[in-house]
Amino acid sequence: MALNHVVLGLLAEGPQHGYDLKRAHDVRFAAARPLAFGQVYATLGRLERDGFVERVGTDQDQGPERVVFALTEAGRRVLDEWLADPEEPHRYAADELVRKTVTALALGADASRFLRTQRVAHLEVMRLLLAEQDAVTDVAHRIALDHTIAHLDADLRWLESAHDRVTAERNAS
Amino acid sequence: MNSTTLLHATGLQKSFGRTPALRGASLTVGPRERVAVRGRSGSGKSTLLLCLAGVLLPDAGGVTYLGRRYDAMTADERARLRRREMGLVLQHGQLVPELTVLENVALPLLLEKVERSSAALLAHEWLARLGVAELADARPAEISGGQAQRAAIARALVTGPQLVLADEPTGSLDTVGADEVMAVLLEATRSCDAALVVVTHDNRVAARMDREVSVEDGSTEPAGALR
Amino acid sequence: MRPLWLVVVRTGGIGRAATVAVCTAFTSGLLLVAVSVLRLGSGSIPERLLAPIADPGTRGGAVLGIVLAALPFLLLLDQSLRLGAGERERRFGALAVGGAAPADLRRWGAIEVGVPAAVGAVGGLLVHGGLRLLLSGPHMGRVGSVVPEQTGPGWWTVPVLLTVAAYGAWAGRRAAARAADSWLVSRGLRRPPRPWGFIPLAGALVLALVSFGGGGRTVTTAALLAAIVLLVVGAASLAPWLVRRSALRALHRPRHPAAVLGLRRIAADPGPAARAGAATGAVALALATVLSLVVDTRSSGDPDVGLVASLVTVGLVAGVALLLVCGSLVVHAVEVLTDRRRSVAAIVAGGVPASVVRRSVRAEALAATLPLAVPGALLGGPVYGWLLAGGGLVELLLVTVGAAAVVALVALAVVLAARLVGPLADAATDPVNLRTA
Numbered sequence: 001m002a003l004n005h006v007v008l009g010l011l012a013e014g015p016q017h018g019y020d021l022k023r024a025h026d027v028r029f030a031a032a033r034p035l036a037f038g039q040v041y042a043t044l045g046r047l048e049r050d051g052f053v054e055r056v057g058t059d060q061d062q063g064p065e066r067v068v069f070a071l072t073e074a075g076r077r078v079l080d081e082w083l084a085d086p087e088e089p090h091r092y093a094a095d096e097l098v099r100k101t102v103t104a105l106a107l108g109a110d111a112s113r114f115l116r117t118q119r120v121a122h123l124e125v126m127r128l129l130l131a132e133q134d135a136v137t138d139v140a141h142r143i144a145l146d147h148t149i150a151h152l153d154a155d156l157r158w159l160e161s162a163h164d165r166v167t168a169e170r171n172a173s
Numbered sequence: 174m175n176s177t178t179l180l181h182a183t184g185l186q187k188s189f190g191r192t193p194a195l196r197g198a199s200l201t202v203g204p205r206e207r208v209a210v211r212g213r214s215g216s217g218k219s220t221l222l223l224c225l226a227g228v229l230l231p232d233a234g235g236v237t238y239l240g241r242r243y244d245a246m247t248a249d250e251r252a253r254l255r256r257r258e259m260g261l262v263l264q265h266g267q268l269v270p271e272l273t274v275l276e277n278v279a280l281p282l283l284l285e286k287v288e289r290s291s292a293a294l295l296a297h298e299w300l301a302r303l304g305v306a307e308l309a310d311a312r313p314a315e316i317s318g319g320q321a322q323r324a325a326i327a328r329a330l331v332t333g334p335q336l337v338l339a340d341e342p343t344g345s346l347d348t349v350g351a352d353e354v355m356a357v358l359l360e361a362t363r364s365c366d367a368a369l370v371v372v373t374h375d376n377r378v379a380a381r382m383d384r385e386v387s388v389e390d391g392s393t394e395p396a397g398a399l400r
Numbered sequence: 401m402r403p404l405w406l407v408v409v410r411t412g413g414i415g416r417a418a419t420v421a422v423c424t425a426f427t428s429g430l431l432l433v434a435v436s437v438l439r440l441g442s443g444s445i446p447e448r449l450l451a452p453i454a455d456p457g458t459r460g461g462a463v464l465g466i467v468l469a470a471l472p473f474l475l476l477l478d479q480s481l482r483l484g485a486g487e488r489e490r491r492f493g494a495l496a497v498g499g500a501a502p503a504d505l506r507r508w509g510a511i512e513v514g515v516p517a518a519v520g521a522v523g524g525l526l527v528h529g530g531l532r533l534l535l536s537g538p539h540m541g542r543v544g545s546v547v548p549e550q551t552g553p554g555w556w557t558v559p560v561l562l563t564v565a566a567y568g569a570w571a572g573r574r575a576a577a578r579a580a581d582s583w584l585v586s587r588g589l590r591r592p593p594r595p596w597g598f599i600p601l602a603g604a605l606v607l608a609l610v611s612f613g614g615g616g617r618t619v620t621t622a623a624l625l626a627a628i629v630l631l632v633v634g635a636a637s638l639a640p641w642l643v644r645r646s647a648l649r650a651l652h653r654p655r656h657p658a659a660v661l662g663l664r665r666i667a668a669d670p671g672p673a674a675r676a677g678a679a680t681g682a683v684a685l686a687l688a689t690v691l692s693l694v695v696d697t698r699s700s701g702d703p704d705v706g707l708v709a710s711l712v713t714v715g716l717v718a719g720v721a722l723l724l725v726c727g728s729l730v731v732h733a734v735e736v737l738t739d740r741r742r743s744v745a746a747i748v749a750g751g752v753p754a755s756v757v758r759r760s761v762r763a764e765a766l767a768a769t770l771p772l773a774v775p776g777a778l779l780g781g782p783v784y785g786w787l788l789a790g791g792g793l794v795e796l797l798l799v800t801v802g803a804a805a806v807v808a809l810v811a812l813a814v815v816l817a818a819r820l821v822g823p824l825a826d827a828a829t830d831p832v833n834l835r836t837a
Contacts (some may be wrong), residue, residue: 126380134356146348149377156376228496249501256499269494271411276401280498283404293401328498 003035003043008052008071008079015056015070018044028140044069052078097155105166115159122159126152179204179336179368184234185224186391187217194220195231196391202336202368207359209379210372212388218372221388222340225370226261227251238336256281260329260367262339262358267325268313275300275309278328285332299327303357319350323357330361337362340372348377355381409512411491416480417516420568423477424520428564429527430470433546434463435553435560436528447536450546460612460624467628468686472721474632475679477568479728481513481575482672486739488579502580509576510569517568521561528553535713546713578671593670597638604630635681639674639772646771658756662763665736673732673768679725680814681772684806685780686718691802692785695795722810726817729768733761733821737828745833754829761825762818766811773810777803 010016010024018040025035047053052075059066071079101118104111126149133145180202187195194217202208202225212218223229224236227243228251236243238258243251255261268277275296276283282292300306303323308316316324322342329337342358343351355378362369371378379385387394440449442456453462492505528547536545553560607627611620647667651660666673690711737744748754781803782796 123376123380123385126376130352130377130380133352153376249503252496252499252501252504261497263497267494267497269491269498271491272407273401276404276407277498279401280404280495280500284499284501284504289401289403332499 003039004047004052005079005082007040007043007047008075008082011053011069011071011075012079015068017059017066017068019066021069027138029144032144047075051075101159101162105162111163111166115163118159119156122152122156126156177203179206180225180236180238180370182221182225182234182236185221185231185236186233187220187224187229187231193391195224197234198224198388198391198393199234200225200370200386200393202370204335205366205368206384207362207369207382208371209382209385210370210388211374211379211385212372213374216388217391218388219340221393222338222370222372226259226338227255228261256284257332258335260326260332260334260337262322262325262329262337262342264341264344265318265321268321268328270313273310273312274305274316274324277313278324278331280328281332295331296327299331300324303327303361318345319354322346322354326354326358326361330365330367333365334367336368336370338370341374342371343373343375343378351375352377405508405511408495408508409515412488412512413484416484417512419480420477420513420516421520421523423473423480424517424564424568425523425527426473427470427477428521428524428561429531430466430473430524431560431564432524432528432553432557433531434466434470435556436548436551437463437466439551439554439556440548445548445550447545447548447550449548453546453548460620463624464628465686465689467625468682468689469717469721471632471682471686472679472724474567475636475675475682476724476728477517478571478636478675479672479679479732481571482732482735485575485579485672485735488575489582492576492579496580502577505576505580506573509579510573513572513575514565514569517572518561518565520568521564524561524564525557593640593644593674595638595641597634597636597641599634600630601634601638604628604634635678635772636675639678639681640670642771643674643677643768644670647767650767656759657752658759659763661756661760662765663767665760666764666767670768672735673729673764674772676725676729676732677768677770677772679728680722680769680810681776683718683722683725684773684776684803684810686721687715687806687809688777688780688799688803689784690715690718690780691806692781692799695785695798695802722813726813729765729814730817730821733765733818734824736764737761737821737825741828741833744828745831748829749831749834754826757829758818758822758825761821762815765814765818769810769814770807773807777806777810781806 006025006029007021010021010028013024016024018037021044022035022037022040025040044053048055048069052072053069054072055067056070057068059068097118101114104114129145129149129152133142133149136142136145178201180200182201183199185195185198186193196217198217198221200208200210200221210218210221220229224231227236227238227246230244238254241254246254261267268274269280272280275293278300279292279296282295283289287295297306297309300309300323303326305316305320305323305327308320308324313321313324326342329339337358339358343354346354358369358371359381369382371382373379437453437459440453440456440459445454448454450462453459492500495505496502532547532549534547536547536549604627607623607630611623611627644667647663647670651663651667655663693711694708744757748757781799785795785799785802
């Protein structure tokens with residue numbers, strides 16, 4: 001997992017110690033799985049070895065001594081390069097949803113019952129997410145929810161267009 | 174049709190010239206219910222909404238509101254029923270350009286012969302509730318699409334209707350604007366205890382409703398309860 | 401917050417209200433003159449009057465002529481109600497969504513036009529006074545006064561003013577009803593016009609026969625005025641049907657694309673342009689009648705200066721009316737092009753030359769006016785002239801030629817008016833109209 005760049009991006013806000021980094025990650029990436037401390041320290045170790053972060057001091061504030069890390073010039077450059085390149089769109093749709101829908105449509109029988117049930121299921125999840133989004137004020141959280149909602153919307157629209165295309169082809173033959 | 178049905182439409186057929194828009198569409202709405210009417214463009218969903226509102230009379234089939242049949246009423250009576258009991262929100266072209274936003278919102282009240290100062294007060298209240306109180310003296314041409322939709326929603330609710338009918342209310346807005354308008358519309362209808370029928374092709378909007386009805390080629394298929 | 405009815409009523413604009421007031425002023429003024437003439441006794445008259453007016457026998461015809469002169473103003477009023485129609489439809493649509501009932505819209509329409517019409521009707525008193533100053537008294541000399549100085553409209557003033565104001569209110573109400581309806585059926589097809597207009601026309605014919613057939617003076621007067629009213633109503637309501645039928649028939653033959661464009665447009669929505677067409681029909685009728693009377697005086701021997709002068713007057717009035725009508729046609733063409741500028745610009749962008757669009761405006765205007773100008777000219781020419789003169793083939797030939805000349809004149813005026821609209825037609829084809837708002 002490319003946690004390296006994520007941690008570099010978090011450190012761009014300012015020097016922090018591992019515990020802060022974990023909390024900052026969980027706030028910024030609210031929809032993702034919360035980060036484990038082991039992962040944080042392992043990543044910091046790697047980055048320090050490659051010269052992208054450095055130790056800048058310790059923080060003795062009620063409790064065990066914690067090492068504070070900061071971004072280096074090299075680390076900054078690596079971060080900027082990463083942000084300059086677009087992410088490659090996924091070429092392979094390996095979703096379970098895709099497999100099931102294509103099968104249902106290919107089997108020739110009337111797939112509308114499946115599609116309707118699937119639609120209801122999607123809309124239910126979307127409704128819950130929208131309600132969650134209304135209740136939340138944190139921008140990062142809302143953006144994360146937008147992403148999931150947009151994907152559900154995309155799935156729904158794909159279900160409809162797939163059905164249209166298959167029906168049109170069937171009617172033509 | 175049980176006694177608590179608000180709106181009941183059966184077997185609606187409507188053609189414009191030689192083009193059939195509705196071919197046997199049916200819909201029932203109960204009090205405080207939220208129904209999404211979904212369909213492709215050209216499926217007849219906007220025509221269905223206008224028939225439900227009593228703006229258009231179908232060629233065949235009937236619509237009743239609380240037991241009163243539309244085809245037994247004159248156009249004037251239907252207009253009066255509509256402004257007392259219903260609120261209508263369209264995609265665009267619904268605010269009178271020559272009236273200020275406040276006057277637009279107060280319009281149904283003024284037509285009901287409500288005293289001008291009381292009407293202004295009520296209209297102000299609703300504009301404030303929808304977050305656009307400062308636009309009261311502006312002209313429709315001076316405000317944005319989202320603000321115009323809020324004003325239209327205020328107008329739809331100002332007479333305390335039992336039923337709000339909306340035709341693609343977020344159609345011309347972007348995602349964030351659309352979400353805001355939908356949230357506002359839902360909250361406002363909830364506070365009025367009004368039922369809501371929304372014609373939409375937007376899945377986000379449909380997801381917020383209790384029930385979805387699908388319109389295809391002028392006829393309806395219930396797509397089932399969403400919760 | 402302003403009173404609702406006041407805001408809505410004022411949206412028509414001052415230009416429209418002013419046009420309405422001017423038209424009703426001239427209409428009521430001319431009607432007051434006509435009534436004054438009718439009130440002249442059958443005995444000797446103290447003042448020197450124009451021959452057809454002085455002579456009780458021909459007085460009916462003279463009154464008819466004066467009233468006909470008011471027709472173009474009425475029809476122009478009807479046409480000016482078209483101004484801003486597209487905007488009005490949208491405004492009424494928004495009002496209807498906000499809860500206005502058709503009855504509310506009609507009421508506002510009636511006030512919007514009724515008030516300036518009433519103002520104009522009262523202004524007709526000034527018009528009557530002005531015409532009396534201009535067209536009577538010693539300076540009219542040997543020819544004789546056209547407007548009687550000693551006799552006024554008397555108690556007829558009140559019904560005349562009330563009728564004119566009421567007509568304004570009715571016309572405003574009808575325009576509002578049409579705008580309210582068209583918002584709803586805008587997505588569908590408009591219902592084609594029906595030839596109901598034949599009924600009032602038949603009624604007008606019956607009443608005209610009654611009035612010419614004798615009976616008391618009040619009966620004759622009332623019957624004549626009623627006949628005129630029915631003639632106007634009949635012609636105005638028949639015009640769209642006639643125009644549409646002629647346009648559809650003309651499309652049977654292969655035509656230049658500009659003609660096809662113009663003919664299709666008028667067949668799809670004949671109403672407003674056809675009313676202007678009805679006005680040209682009235683003008684053609686008036687001019688042809690004048691020519692017939694000229695021919696009649698020629699053939700009856702000694703030309704009465706007074707009669708010729710009166711005929712010249714009518715001719716001039718008809719000329720002015722023609723200008724008015726062409727003006728209203730121009731207004732209508734501008735209105736149509738502005739309403740449809742998006743589709744007009746689109747077809748030009750697609751490769752149709754802008755000159756074709758300009759010529760289609762001309763074709764549309766001709767298609768709206770000729771089907772009415774021809775019957776009007778025939779009615780005033782061969783029918784009236786030949787029936788009046790009752791005479792020989794020479795007279796018949798002359799009045800027919802006269803009628804043809806009148807039709808040619810109308811066509812020329814229409815073509816000139818269409819030429820005037822040229823720059824506006826070009827503005828409608830501008831690609832800037834393709835922008836999405």
